[in-house]
Amino acid sequence: MSEHSDHNGHGHGEGHGTGFYFKIYLTLLVLFLISVAGPEIGEATGIRAITLVTAFGIALWKARLVINEFMHLKAEKRIMKWLLTTSVILMALMVAGVSPDVLNHRGNNWENLAAQAAVERGLAEMAGEVHEEEGTEVVEAEPAGFTAAASYGTVCATCHGAAGDGSGVAGAALDPPPANFTDPVFWEGRDRDRIITVIRDGAAAVGGSALMAPWGALYDEEQLGLMADYVMSFNPNQ
Numbered sequence: 001m002s003e004h005s006d007h008n009g010h011g012h013g014e015g016h017g018t019g020f021y022f023k024i025y026l027t028l029l030v031l032f033l034i035s036v037a038g039p040e041i042g043e044a045t046g047i048r049a050i051t052l053v054t055a056f057g058i059a060l061w062k063a064r065l066v067i068n069e070f071m072h073l074k075a076e077k078r079i080m081k082w083l084l085t086t087s088v089i090l091m092a093l094m095v096a097g098v099s100p101d102v103l104n105h106r107g108n109n110w111e112n113l114a115a116q117a118a119v120e121r122g123l124a125e126m127a128g129e130v131h132e133e134e135g136t137e138v139v140e141a142e143p144a145g146f147t148a149a150a151s152y153g154t155v156c157a158t159c160h161g162a163a164g165d166g167s168g169v170a171g172a173a174l175d176p177p178p179a180n181f182t183d184p185v186f187w188e189g190r191d192r193d194r195i196i197t198v199i200r201d202g203a204a205a206v207g208g209s210a211l212m213a214p215w216g217a218l219y220d221e222e223q224l225g226l227m228a229d230y231v232m233s234f235n236p237n238q
């Protein structure tokens with residue numbers, strides 16, 4: 001893109017030269033070939049990261065082309081760069097601030113029924129008993145198919161880890177981190193009633209973080225007890 005400097009000053013009504021467009025065309029062609037090759041190589045080698053890096057890398061590269069060449073940021077005054085950077089940073093802040101809420105299924109004055117239903121449906125399918133009525137979203141879990149271990153594995157382990165030590169993949173980025181049920185200190189002052197309350201109403205109900213969402217929609221009273229017992233089975237001192 002160094003050739004582009006030949007065209008500087010074009011911002012005031014002067015068009016780009018043919019060479020410039022040809023160069024952009026070639027760039028896009030190469031990016032296209034990479035975008036086809038990336039997933040193929042990723043698939044063949046089993047290294048998923050290659051697919052991800054090519055996909056996002058190409059998206060970023062194209063965004064850069066658009067911003068620099070067609071939004072003429074290259075030729076703009078410096079303040080435009082600052083304006084753009086500031087808005088991108090503000091957008092990132094907003095997404096980061098809002099996304100923890102999106103992970104919850106319920107909050108003050110709102111409830112994500114679709115997400116709750118999806119989780120219930122997943123659990124019901126796991127139990128092997130899905131009753132779907134034509135045209136409706138009604139799905140029932142057969143209580144007989146429920147096991148606390150299986151439900152823990154699908155719903156909780158992503159954050160709390162399969163071994164209950166708080167090492168789930170989705171938990172790594174959370175602040176506060178997911179509780180470590182294998183830590184004796186965690187169990188100081190925590191009893192079965194509290195665990196049931198937390199699972200049903202979320203940790204916010206006991207003064208903790210909203211990152212530990214309420215899961216009451218998934219379990220009836222009996223199942224809540226079984227979930228609490230399962231969580232308590234990680235206590236090394238019991």
Ligand code: HEC
Pocket residue numbers: 103152155156157158159160170171174176177178179190194195198199203206207208209210211212213215227231
């Ligand atoms: C999205 C990640 C996430 C998922 C999924 C999740 N938790 Fe949590 N959990 C947390 C975080 C974060 C905390 C720590 C909250 C705090 O310290 O205030 C926590 C805390 C807890 C606590 C301790 C609360 C206390 O202070 O006594 C219990 C018990 C618990 N989780 C059980 C569960 C169970 C059971 C499930 C599955 C039904 C589950 N969690 C699913 C993130 C998660």
